[in-house]
Amino acid sequence: MNVDFMDALEQLEKEKGIKKDVLIEAIEAALISGYKRNFNSAANVRVDVNKQTGTVKVYARKQVVEEPDDTRLEISLDAAEEIDPGIQIGDIVEIEVTPKDFGRIAAQTAKQVVTQRIREAERGLIYTEFIDREDDIVTGLVQRQDGRNYYVDLGKIEAVLPFTEVIPGEKFKHNDRVKTYITKVEKTTKGPQVMISRTHPGLLKRLFELEVPEIYDGVVEIKSVSREAGQRSKIAVHTKNPDVDPVGACVGPRGTRVQTIVTELKGEKIDIVRWSDDLAEFVANALSPAKVVSVHVAADEKVAHVVVPDYQLSLAIGKEGQNARLAAKLTGCKIDIKSESQLGGSANQSDVHAEGQPAELSDADLEGAEQ
Structure with a gap:
């Protein structure tokens, strides 16, 4: 990641309303998982993303003890004093362990996190917009149908018009314009779902x-x-x-x-x-x-x-x-x-x-x- 990536995060904050700090925290959490997965590490680590330059560093966090049983999680007092002379038993010391090729993993992970958060934010905005339009009339275009429902394009989302909510004898073709009534808007794992009716x-x-x-x-x-x-x-x-x-x-x-x-x-x-x-x-x-x-x-x-x-x-x-x-x-x-x-x-x-x-x-x- 670089300065341009940080600038892009700031632009996303302005356009999508996703705070830059929230994105960076999510990227850091994802990079911790990525580090442990790719480098078979069981150590407690902290990932730090520089908010100005985009530089990524990984730090192993070890507890200071007299005699370490697990060197991945603990460090001796003597070794810790070489890093920080004022360290004491029970304190946590951080040692940089950033892999040489971690930048590639960081960039790929950051892209995935940002894409996911953008998608979640857009779903949230769509839900907010349509929950306010519950019990209101909307006009859309019929896009397709399956064995039970018509699917109507309302612009930002495809609403579900069950056959049971269609006026008896009514048939629709692709791109037919239809007025419907929003009966329910709910969140699902695939994003917001809008249910509409012609019989309500x-x-x-x-x-x-x-x-x-x-x-x-x-x-x-x-x-x-x-x-x-x-x-x-x-x-x-x-x-x-x-x-x-x-x-x-x-x-x-x-x-x-x-x-x-x-x-x-x-x-x-x-x-x-x-x-x-x-x-x-x-x-x-x-x-x-x-x-x-x-x-x-x-x-x-x-x-x-x-x-x-x-x-x-x-x-x-x-x-x-x-x-x-x-x-x-x-x-x-x-x-x-x-x-x-x-x-x-x-x-x-x-x-x-x-x-x-x-x-x-x-x-x-x-x-x-x-x-």
Whole structure:
């Protein structure tokens, strides 16, 4: 190693944020292992790298004793006094044992250490960047696929999109551009791993934030989301501004805003409903597009008994109970639906009981809907 190598370490500190002293300490530790491996030495040694010139020296560290049993680890008092006249029994004396061709080993080892530390630092920077983007939307290019996953290039890293997180019926080809939602970022032995999804309710929330300025600005708030990817979703919105229609803002002029999101989600139907702190009113809204006659919420506010007109029963229930199921997830309570003609009679096959919890979204603005 030489002065130019030391200068390169200083440049790395500026560009990569890897401190020069940390690199030198790592190089010294690696050189100790290299020395023992290449020169079959069992001695205690210390490697010193000059921070200015890059010169490398190896010192054997021996304990001063009366009569040494192992000359690789111990030295007699007489011999130690020739090196340092003030030495005493029990002290440690250092003797330079730098091999003649150690410079070649040092240079090779230093290169390996620096390369490894650069790789670790870059992985750390990537992890730091993407852990801050967890629960956010990203756009990438599909690069390849195997038996279980698509791999999507996000620029600095290749994210994993499992087939189970793809909208049913969706197929991707090489270099297809795709919007996804980051569900998890974790450290692995091979570096950071980013998991993404196309089915997570958070993707729907983020898409509305992108398309609706009122949501992005905080004028309109998304309270909860329920979703069955590729089929149907419900989103509850609210505003404290009496001059703003939260549903209309999300729909957009002539439906342009919501239609953009529907297209992105491959035709997934989206019901936008008005949130209310009155659970009965919220349940009625959540069953949209069905019309509701009445809603009675039990005292513990865990069950809502809903009455709908006879001709609206199938619409309120939805195909295979989907509308009622999504409404239950959206509101966070069990929903019991009956038609007007069933009132006073026993329950029959037309009754529907749906229950669920609101979709789990990490943002604090959704906490109220989960209570």
